[in-house]
Amino acid sequence: MSKASFVVRRLLQLGVTFWAVGTVLFFLFRLMPGDPTAFVVSAQMTPEARQQVIESYGLNEPLYIQYVRFLENALTLNFGQSFHTNQPVREVIWTYLPNTLVLMLSAFVVAYILGIVLGVLTGWYRGSRFEKTTVVTALTARSLPTFYVGLIVLWLFGAGLGVIPMSGMGTAGQSYDSFWARIFTLDFLHHLVAPAAVLAFYYMGYPLLIMRSSMMEVLSQDFIDVCRAKGLSERAIMFKHAARNALLPIITAAAIALGYAVGGSVLIETVFGWPGLGREMVNAVLRRDFPVAQGTFMVLAATIIILNFIADLLYGYLDPRVTYD
Template identity: 50%
Template sequence: MLGYFARRLAVMLLMIFLVSTMIFFLFRTMPGDPTAFVVDPSIPAEARQQLLERYGLHDSLWVQYQVFMKDLVKLDFGDSFFYNRPAMEIIGEKLAATLILMLTAMVFAYVIGIFGGAWMAWKRGTPLESVGITISLIFRSAPTFWVGLMVILLFSVRLGWFPAQGMRTAGTGGGTFSEVFLNTDFLKHLVLPALVAGLYFVATPLLIMRNSMLEVMSEDYIEMARAKGIKERIILYRHAARNALLPVVTAGALFIGSAIGGQVLIEVVFSWPGLGREIVTAVTRHDYPLAQGCFIIISAMVMFMNLVADMLYAVLDPRISYK
């Protein structure tokens, strides 16, 4: 088990190195001047040269790459060209907001998806199954920005139950984590974007769980449990659902990375100051340190969650072992 984990960890570190190298050269070969967004074109050439030297952009590409890799080991992506602050500092702020939003949405989606998928498989062929699949596919296929606007129209404009935009009301909260995130004002702002993201995500765990349950229900041990007279509810959730969770765990690991960086539209519609929206802005501004840091952090999280999923296999299914 430990040997397998060490090998997978070594492969993960190698992949992070390769991804970081690709990202570095990709941004350096993009057309455009990285100083155009922070330097007035009318300033003297000497001032622009000083700015290039400050950010290390005057060096050769090979020297810049060496410095980039040395700093990467320390998780130092340099200073953002636009914010004039350490890029890692900005990523931490944006990542916290995105993680809370997307993890809340995923918990909502996976709780409904796992229990709903198991129940639909148990009730296969009934109207309940058809209605559940249809509703989940509608929310999966509907544009998230349109669903977000409809939710804002209903719950914010018409009913006035929740705020329509932002992460907190202007003038509330403070600088610490607890002051920003652990208060009722933040929770009210969290409800609508988390609901829209959760409805978009729910089809994946629900359909995977349903299909996996259909396979498990044909196994001999399910028939044996029924023959023993065990209650249907216990067979459903204690025996069948537990063994059907493996594909859902795999999907969940991949889901986290895509959820963190792939829900830009939700963050834009609800003006949520998250990492997805910041990536788009950083690329537009040619803000190399910030954009590189965002992509590398997301890539590392996806790889790490794949590793976690593999380790969880042995916990969920004792028949699986790593040698």
């Protein structure tokens, strides 16, 4: 199979996957117990006014008509209007998505830098006490739920020592001209450190363990012995030759990990009160705000699916040995 045929097939699979995710989300929220109109209509409204509000959201129509309209709107990224605020869902998403991206990308970059460096060292010093300690720490970080670590950090450094804020991404009462003006302030950095550190601690174990395994495989190859025979220093062999050849699995895994990092923002944003897309998604589910919940779920799912697709393409591009049979 040629690369072009592989890309076309994967794009078709993406379309089917998006349709499946959207269908599951549509019926999942409508099967949940409770009345979705509870936050839309008021008990003080007349029956005529209540019916008019329900009709304006299309909630009076048969389920299959709502489903078809949902699919049609999803193709144009139109997820309707929020039941709670009456805002277009697109505006809600673009309001909170940048906050999530800043948090996730900060944690992701720190996690991968530390994970790669520590993975190189643990693979190089195999069997040492350093390797055992680092691997145990990485496995512990991957095993502990992020919300549990976040609560401990808040209890110890927030409520106990008072060195980190308890919630939010800025001090109350402060205003800024733009989003970019906000994120380049010490106050924003002060609020960012704790949630980003908790997430980086969790995600660091993934690149660390992959890099360690890749390093051990590379160090067993003949060209490492050739480098030593040429008289190269151990430092040069470790970083310039072994580490460079061991990076391929990390590069391709990074795209997948980044997608899950964005999708995994729900718990940490809720614990730290970070006004991101994950927390807004939780609030929308609690309010039974179908349009916002569906829109945020679709954005997070699309991020994971697209980055998986990019990882597939990167792997074949970076490693010529990969075939598409």
